[in-house]
Amino acid sequence: MSEGAETVLVVDDEPSIVEMFRTWLEPTYDVRTVTDGPTALETVDDDVDLVLLDRRMPRRNGDEVLAGLREQGHDVPVVMVSAVPPDVDVIDAPLDSYLVKPVDREALQRAVAAGLLTASLSAETREYYANAVKRSMLEATKLRGELRTSDAYRSLVDDLEAAELSGSKRTGRMTQDLTGDVYRDIES
Template identity: 45%
Template structure:
């Protein structure tokens, strides 16, 4: 968060008109930084406290995928939403993003995605992992032919990871409820 207490969003797209549009949509509720290339995006993350990155997948120079890999390699675990014209395919399974939006993206969809990602930040890491995998699975199921997904070893592995993450998220939820109930009993 910035000094003004607002969560920060970095929008990265090689089309300046889109970063300006996203900034206009978000600036009432968030501090917004913009970048039109991957290198500038990485510099902004180094010099500013960024809560969410909205990242175009295909950009000249350093691609959005390369920026995402570099962010994770540098230890940044802030939520990343890919905002792209590239239809998803099983190639997204290994990408460590939190959400995936296909352009054109409307104002309400963009704002609700940012709000949801910020809300998820307060969740246990297992719950956040579950939501990221659930979103990836849903994006692929909506965009890809079911028969091609059924033949994909990567998608089969994603479904297994999703089920395991769900079990971990359920256990984290149960632990939290047990702790909260214990606190209620202690304070009464």
Template identity: 40%
Template structure:
């Protein structure tokens, strides 16, 4: 894969309190995605607040805010990306209650790391695509049934348009095949007689 454009790439955050581990994973991902590192749970949450992060690779045991606590906080904040635990902690029944999307035990090989990230990218792409289709369908139906004059001052309509645009841009960034977007946008929604 060639070098990635950071404005068009999958965005991954590696979170590990051991700098050399976080940096090693980031190095393994260079050229595969846009990758950032955070060396604490607090730093991870600040990064997620400031940027649209698609996938978080999260260490479980960290001083201060643990990976489990970061997961709980991400759930409270309604984080709309995917979380992969990458940790030396062997899983037990306690993981059944944790809201992560995948779990890898260290050490993790370069290809395994890239494979799990690509799997999570695909899942996220389809989640975003579903949300886009829903928002865009609402916009298209209202467009077909109302005049521009009625739509221009409606706050709910403006919010749906903004959401659809944001989701379309994110779906284009995450999808490997954009033809599904083109096919959806080609659906005609006829005006009904008034």
């Protein structure tokens, strides 16, 4: 870990996953780990820069932990990491990205780096990026017919198109670069 490194909290009920993620991230980041949702909510403080959050956990699942983080006022970037592929329910979730297990080292490191980058963006740009990531995830994992019948998905696409029309070229270029990494991770 380097001096002044960002802090990543890894939350997963599988100790082997927690330790693997710690090993992959510790050369660059200060890594904290917990193995359950209630402890995660107690552990997050102003020093945590990003949360890697398992979706399926006993006692309190990742969706509940994410809601709890937001209720506590933590606006920290959250990357959901789950064996469950994303569904249209992620559209309304206040998360920044989503990885499907099994995750390799490079995909995890890219997601953390992108998540940390988004933390420095304006709220509007961060929301645009999160929505672009959600769209790319859904398009990579769902059948087009399923998406066409989803009001939530159509609304997401409409919001992204409206933001692109009113947004800056710089924001669009940066988001395209970041979501390109997500496409690669989902397709591999």
